Amino acid sequence: MRPDLTVRLGSWEAPNPVLTAAGCAGTGRELAPFCDLSRIGAVTTKSVMIEPRAGNPMPRMAETPSGMVSALGLQGPGIDVLVQRDLPWLVSQGARAIVSLAGSGPQEYSELAHRLDGLSICAVEVNLSCVNPASQGRRFAHEPAEAAAVVRAVRDATAGDVPVFAKLAVDGVDLRELAEACVTAGADGLSLINTVRGLAVNIDTRRLAVAGGSEQGGLSGPAIRPIALAAVHDVHATVPDVPIIGMGGVRSGTDVMEFMLAGASAVAVGTAIVHDPGAGERILREFTEGLERRGIERAADLVGAAHGGNE
Numbered sequence: 001m002r003p004d005l006t007v008r009l010g011s012w013e014a015p016n017p018v019l020t021a022a023g024c025a026g027t028g029r030e031l032a033p034f035c036d037l038s039r040i041g042a043v044t045t046k047s048v049m050i051e052p053r054a055g056n057p058m059p060r061m062a063e064t065p066s067g068m069v070s071a072l073g074l075q076g077p078g079i080d081v082l083v084q085r086d087l088p089w090l091v092s093q094g095a096r097a098i099v100s101l102a103g104s105g106p107q108e109y110s111e112l113a114h115r116l117d118g119l120s121i122c123a124v125e126v127n128l129s130c131v132n133p134a135s136q137g138r139r140f141a142h143e144p145a146e147a148a149a150v151v152r153a154v155r156d157a158t159a160g161d162v163p164v165f166a167k168l169a170v171d172g173v174d175l176r177e178l179a180e181a182c183v184t185a186g187a188d189g190l191s192l193i194n195t196v197r198g199l200a201v202n203i204d205t206r207r208l209a210v211a212g213g214s215e216q217g218g219l220s221g222p223a224i225r226p227i228a229l230a231a232v233h234d235v236h237a238t239v240p241d242v243p244i245i246g247m248g249g250v251r252s253g254t255d256v257m258e259f260m261l262a263g264a265s266a267v268a269v270g271t272a273i274v275h276d277p278g279a280g281e282r283i284l285r286e287f288t289e290g291l292e293r294r295g296i297e298r299a300a301d302l303v304g305a306a307h308g309g310n311e
């Protein structure tokens with residue numbers, strides 16, 4: 001019998017737990033020739049800001065032996081293009097969209113959320129790794145109170161039936177405290193994790209291999225998977241009823257199971273898609289076959305099962 005793949009992400013029931021991670025699938029167009037976007041759980045769009053943004057100078061990505069260091073600098077065409085061009089296109093493909101927001105303060109995040117009002121989206125993801133200009137260049141996610149203010153602004157500006165996920169990073173934070181602050185501020189779920197601070201150096205140019213500067217490089221891919229799993233495990237133990245979208249180095253159906261057993265309700269694929277744009281569908285197929293082989297009837301039964309008596 002085909003297993004039940006549905007998973008609950010707050011008020012939204014996703015048809016399956018395999019999503020794309022913000023930034024790695026653009027707004028889906030690049031993937032469409034390689035992946036049936038209507039089959040994966042959802043496409044998470046690249047974090048969008050109000051205004052168009054050029055991003056960091058090139059080069060923006062460097063390969064390392066176990067992942068990628070990138071510093072894109074939130075390049076993108078801005079919210080108007082997302083609303084008028086990209087979201088209607090995603091809907092026309094039968095895809096489900098999660099929209100990732102990036103801003104410079106609660107006001108900008110709130111305005112972005114308002115602009116999504118009435119549109120056909122499944123969830124909003126609040127990228128809290130943006131630099132907070134009012135806090136000596138620290139990121140919203142570095143200060144629980146600042147993160148909470150952003151989450152509250154987005155929750156207030158978003159229709160009640162659209163879940164709001166707060167996306168956290170692990171660098172220099174007490175993740176449990178941060179997660180609790182976001183949930184108290186109204187987050188319906190948490191997305192874990194963003195890239196981990198990292199650096200690559202080009203020995204020929206004698207320059208940093210990504211031009212964004214040492215503060216901006218982020219490591220993604222297989223190297224961060226154990227870090228991401230620990231984050232998901234810890235946060236699920238802290239707020240067991242809050243759905244988590246887990247991500248960090250997911251490359252196979254087995255990885256999806258690991259994340260779900262650690263406490264994720266769904267899993268997003270990022271860097272693997274940069275290398276293989278068909279990875280989402282392949283990983284979903286592997287995950288489904290893995291459930292069938294093990295006689296697991298409901299994907300949702302995996303969530304948090306590695307916590308023993310916690311579920």
Ligand SMILES: Cc1cc2nc3c(=O)[nH]c(=O)nc-3n(C[C@H](O)[C@H](O)[C@H](O)COP(=O)(O)O)c2cc1C
Nearest residue numbers: 021022023047127193194220221248249250270271
């Ligand atoms: C090229 C690239 C662009 C990214 N852009 C965004 C973004 O716009 N917003 C965001 O919240 N995360 C962004 N991320 C982080 C990913 O969504 C994800 O959290 C992280 O890469 C870990 O997953 P992975 O190891 O599967 O890539 C980006 C990552 C990469 C590699």
